[in-house]
Amino acid sequence: xxxYILRRLMITIPILIGISIIxxxxxxxxxxxxxxxxxxxxxxxxxxxxxxxNLGLDQPLPVQYMRWFSSTIRGDxxxxxxxxxxxxxxxxxxxxxxxxxxxSAFMLSLIIAIPIGILSAAKQYSLIDKVAxxxxxxxxxxxxxxxxxxxxxxxxxxxxxxPASGMATYGMEGDILNRLHHLVLPxxxxxxxxxxxxxxxxxxGMLEVLSQDYIRTARAKGLGERVVIxxxxxxxxxxxxxTVIGLTIxxxxxxxxxxxxxxxxxxxxxxxxxxxxxxxxxxxxxxxMVVAIVTVMANLGVDIIYTFIDPKITYN
Amino acid sequence: MKDIKLEKVERKPTSQLQDVWKRFRxxxxxxxxxxxxxxxxxxxxFAPYIATHNYSSQNLTNRLSAPSSEHFFGTDGYGRDVFSxxxxxxxxxxxxxxxxxxxxxxxxxxxGAIAGYYGGWVDNLIMRFTDIVMSIPALFLALTIISxxxxxxxxxxxxxxxxxxxxxxxxVRGEFLSLRNKEFSEAALAIGSGDARIIFRHLLPNAMAxxxxxxxxxxxxxxxxxxxxxxxxxxxxxxxxxxxxxLTEGYKFLSIAWWIATFPGLAILVMxxxxxxxxxxxxxxxxxxxxxx
Numbered sequence: 001x002x003x004y005i006l007r008r009l010m011i012t013i014p015i016l017i018g019i020s021i022i023x024x025x026x027x028x029x030x031x032x033x034x035x036x037x038x039x040x041x042x043x044x045x046x047x048x049x050x051x052x053x054n055l056g057l058d059q060p061l062p063v064q065y066m067r068w069f070s071s072t073i074r075g076d077x078x079x080x081x082x083x084x085x086x087x088x089x090x091x092x093x094x095x096x097x098x099x100x101x102x103x104s105a106f107m108l109s110l111i112i113a114i115p116i117g118i119l120s121a122a123k124q125y126s127l128i129d130k131v132a133x134x135x136x137x138x139x140x141x142x143x144x145x146x147x148x149x150x151x152x153x154x155x156x157x158x159x160x161x162x163p164a165s166g167m168a169t170y171g172m173e174g175d176i177l178n179r180l181h182h183l184v185l186p187x188x189x190x191x192x193x194x195x196x197x198x199x200x201x202x203x204x205g206m207l208e209v210l211s212q213d214y215i216r217t218a219r220a221k222g223l224g225e226r227v228v229i230x231x232x233x234x235x236x237x238x239x240x241x242x243t244v245i246g247l248t249i250x251x252x253x254x255x256x257x258x259x260x261x262x263x264x265x266x267x268x269x270x271x272x273x274x275x276x277x278x279x280x281x282x283x284x285x286x287x288x289m290v291v292a293i294v295t296v297m298a299n300l301g302v303d304i305i306y307t308f309i310d311p312k313i314t315y316n
Numbered sequence: 317m318k319d320i321k322l323e324k325v326e327r328k329p330t331s332q333l334q335d336v337w338k339r340f341r342x343x344x345x346x347x348x349x350x351x352x353x354x355x356x357x358x359x360x361x362f363a364p365y366i367a368t369h370n371y372s373s374q375n376l377t378n379r380l381s382a383p384s385s386e387h388f389f390g391t392d393g394y395g396r397d398v399f400s401x402x403x404x405x406x407x408x409x410x411x412x413x414x415x416x417x418x419x420x421x422x423x424x425x426x427x428g429a430i431a432g433y434y435g436g437w438v439d440n441l442i443m444r445f446t447d448i449v450m451s452i453p454a455l456f457l458a459l460t461i462i463s464x465x466x467x468x469x470x471x472x473x474x475x476x477x478x479x480x481x482x483x484x485x486x487x488v489r490g491e492f493l494s495l496r497n498k499e500f501s502e503a504a505l506a507i508g509s510g511d512a513r514i515i516f517r518h519l520l521p522n523a524m525a526x527x528x529x530x531x532x533x534x535x536x537x538x539x540x541x542x543x544x545x546x547x548x549x550x551x552x553x554x555x556x557x558x559x560x561x562x563l564t565e566g567y568k569f570l571s572i573a574w575w576i577a578t579f580p581g582l583a584i585l586v587m588x589x590x591x592x593x594x595x596x597x598x599x600x601x602x603x604x605x606x607x608x609x
Contacts, residue, residue, distance in 0.1 A: 018448035023460070030464035141536070141589035143543045143560075146581040149567055157571045254455035258544050262567070272456055273548055276463035284460055292452050299451070 001307075008303055012296045019292045020072070023285055024065050030281075072289070078282035080275075087286040090271070095290060097167060098256050098267035104187040105259075106252060109194035114241075117202025121210060122229050132199060139196025145258035148189035152262070155185060165264035186263040190255050194248065201244045205237040212236075239310045246302035250295050339601040346597015352590040360406040369397035371404040372555040380573045390575035392565055398576060401557040402583050408558035409587060412473045412542045412551075413535040419477025421531050424484025429515055431485070432492025443489070450482045455544065462550045469552040472545055476538055484530055491523035525602040532595035536588045543584050559584050 043051075052058050056067060071078075077087035120129040156164035162185050163169070172178045209215065210233050218232045219225075257269035264270070268287050275283035330338075340346060359366055368388070375395030383390040389398035431442040449457075461475045495501060496519065504514050545551040546560020547567075554561055559580040566577025 014444070015448055015451055018444070019452055022448065022452070026460060026464060137592065138585070138589065141592055142581065142585040143540050143547075143563075145544060145547055146563060146577070146584065149563065149570060149577050149581070153570055153574060153577075250450065250453040254453035257455045257459065258547065261548060269456075272459050276459045276550070279463060284463060288452065288456055288460055291456050295453055296451050 004307065005300075005304060008300055012300055015296055016293060017069075019296075020069060020289065021065065023288050024068060025061075027281055027285060028061060028064075077286040077289070080283050081280045082278050082283075087282050090283065091268070091286050091290050094266060094268045094271050095294075097265060098253075098260070098269060099294075100183070101186055101190060101259065101265060101267060102252055102256055104183055105189075105191035105194065105255075108187055109191040109198055110245075112191075113195045113198035114202050117199045118206055118229065118234060120199070120203045121206030122225075124207065129203075133203070136196040136199045139192060140200070143258075144189055144193050144255055145262050147192050148185070148259060148262040151185050151189060167265060186259050186265055189262070190252070190259040193255065194252060197248060198241075198245060201241050202237070205240045205244075206233060208240070209233045209237040235309075239306070242302060242306055242309055246299055246306075249298045249302070253291055253295055253298075336601050340597055343597045343600055345593050346600070349590040349593030349597060352586070353594050356406060356587055356590070357410060359403060360410045363403050363407055367397075367400035367403045369400040371400045371557050372396065380569060380576075382573075383575055389579040390573065392562070392573075392576045393569055398562070398579055401562055402559070402579050405557045405559045405562060405580060405583065406587070408469060408546075408552045408556060409539045409542060409584070412469065412476070413538045413591075415473040416476035416480070416538045416542075417531050417534045419474060420481040420534060421484055421527065423478065423481035425488050425520070425527065427481070428485040428488025429492055429520065432489035433496060433511065433515055433519065435493070435496075439489070442485070446482045446485050449479070454479050455541070458541070458545060459548075459550065462545070467545075467550045467553060469556065469558075472542060472551045476541055476545075480534070480538070480541075484527065484534075487526050487530055488523055491526060492519055495519045495522050529595055529599040529602060532591060532598055536591035536595065539584060539588050539591070 049058075056064060059067075075088055077091070079086055080090065083090075116132050120132045123129055152164045155162045163182050164185075167173075167182050168175070168179050169182075206229075210229075215228060215233055218228045223232075256265075256267060257272060259265065260267045260269035261273055268291060272284065272287045272291075274280075275287065340350075373396065375391070377395065378391055379393055379395040381387060381391045381395075387397050387399060389402060392398055392401070427442050427446070431439040457479050458475050461479075462471060465471050465475075501514055501518050504518050509517075542551055542558070543560035543563065546558045547563050549561070549564065551560050552558040562580040563577050566573070566575075566580065569576055
């Protein structure tokens with residue numbers, strides 16, 4: 001098992017290197033290069049050349065990349081163009097906030113979507129199935145941030161049940177209930193699309209399994225419907241459900257950009273948006289790298305979970 | 317011996333397209349979806365005749381007025397008519413939807429076809445590249461590229477296209493892998509057809525069904541992505557009205573003028589919903605084997 005995980009971990013390394021090359025290339029494709037921002041418009045050609053030499057920007061790109069790469073793996077992601085603060089510490093401040101939000105949204109959507117998906121498949125074409133299918137269809141058809149806006153309008157402004165922004169009330173950051181209270185609307189906003197997609201995955205995965213011969217056999221043996229559905233069908237459907245859920249992880253993390261912006265949630269997504277408007281390239285590069293690492297790790301996690309679920313996969 | 321009289325049964329041969337149409341027609345929701353999509357395209361084309369006001373003319377004495385018979389969807393913070401802006405906004409959504417989907421399909425088809433047809437290390441290289449692109453959350457990547465090249469309608473279209481080709485690439489590759497070993501492509505090879513001819517004449521037409529389905533569903537997704545980018549101010553730039561940047565405007569006045577954000581949001585919902593319905597129906601009609609995924 002540990003050998004399998006190790007091997008799987010090794011595969012992630014070339015992927016991360018590939019991502020870093022793509023990002024690095026993109027940064028250098030920018031008109032004028034990243035340093036254009038740092039120098040401003042009214043700078044003499046001589047001074048510009050001096051800055052380029054100081055920063056090592058007159059070196060060939062592969063050399064620049066190797067230098068960037070070696071400092072990055074040592075944890076030095078450079079300093080923000082705007083604040084001068086090390087990018088790594090800024091990322092370390094924001095990352096947990098994004099993880100809290102995305103993990104809550106993820107758990108919330110699993111808890112809601114899977115039971116409904118199972119029920120929907122078990123009672124195909126029933127009223128419950130029709131309503132659930134219709135609602136999930138609507139769910140994948142509107143922008144999640146718009147749902148966030150509507151939720152703020154209703155639950156924050158109209159009924160004043162939940163706060164509209166932030167992670168905690170100022171001065172009450174240690175209060176877990178206060179934090180949970182702030183988490184409800186953003187987590188639901190980010191999770192809503194996932195609820196709809198996971199429900200569709202679960203339903204179609206279950207329907208596929210339920211039409212198999214071994215399910216007929218199980219029923220013919222006289223097993224109760226409950227055992228057939230949960231023990232025989234769901235266990236097997238879980239394999240395909242896990243695969244497709246794993247594929248949606250990048251979209252879930254990407255969704256944090258808009259959710260964090262709407263709810264003023266101090267995470268990586270909002271950090272990226274601000275950095276983009278300030279053209280703060282070291283920060284943009286750093287956020288992308290961290291987000292890619294989180295995604296790759298999450299996919300690794302799914303692969304490991306997968307080996308537990310699927311008895312056909314052995315790891316030796 | 318009794319005379320056996322053979323009666324010739326007249327039955328018109330049906331083409332593949334007729335079969336598809338027959339299957340598609342049976343799906344009432346998909347048919348409805350298709351009609352609404354056509355309707356929305358007509359709205360975009362005839363926007364100048366449907367809009368009741370100029371989309372950019374401001375009227376500061378009449379700002380934030382609620383929906384009325386003069387302004388069906390009310391007015392925004394500059395006194396602009398929300399209804400007319402929603403009508404014009406359909407152009408941006410459809411332009412970016414079709415444009416970005418076209419770019420993504422083109423890249424995905426080319427790379428997927430090469431990977432699936434040639435196999436071996438070429439396949440390996442392309443698929444690993446696809447894995448890498450898929451590992452960067454798309455919205456973050458989009459933000460990055462737009463920050464480098466600037467926000468505009470055309471840039472947004474290109475950026476979405478060059479980020480989201482991966483799924484098409486995987487689908488086309490899978491199709492090609494299985495089609496490559498079918499008898500008809502071996503026959504084509506045997507009579508001396510070149511690679512290009514086999515790819516474009518024999519394999520691609522057989523892989524069109526999933527590509528069309530993917531393309532339709534993808535347009536729906538692009539419209540959602542575009543609205544998000546425009547909402548952040550990284551899509552179509554004002555004064556061009558896009559549903560996304562109208563939502564930004566509406567977000568500012570959320571507590572006092574609900575209509576500014578509500579109507580563009582509903583417009584997005586309607587357009588995306590019916591593209592999805594159409595795509596689902598096309599999948600059932602064109603490609604009955606495919607599942608939701």
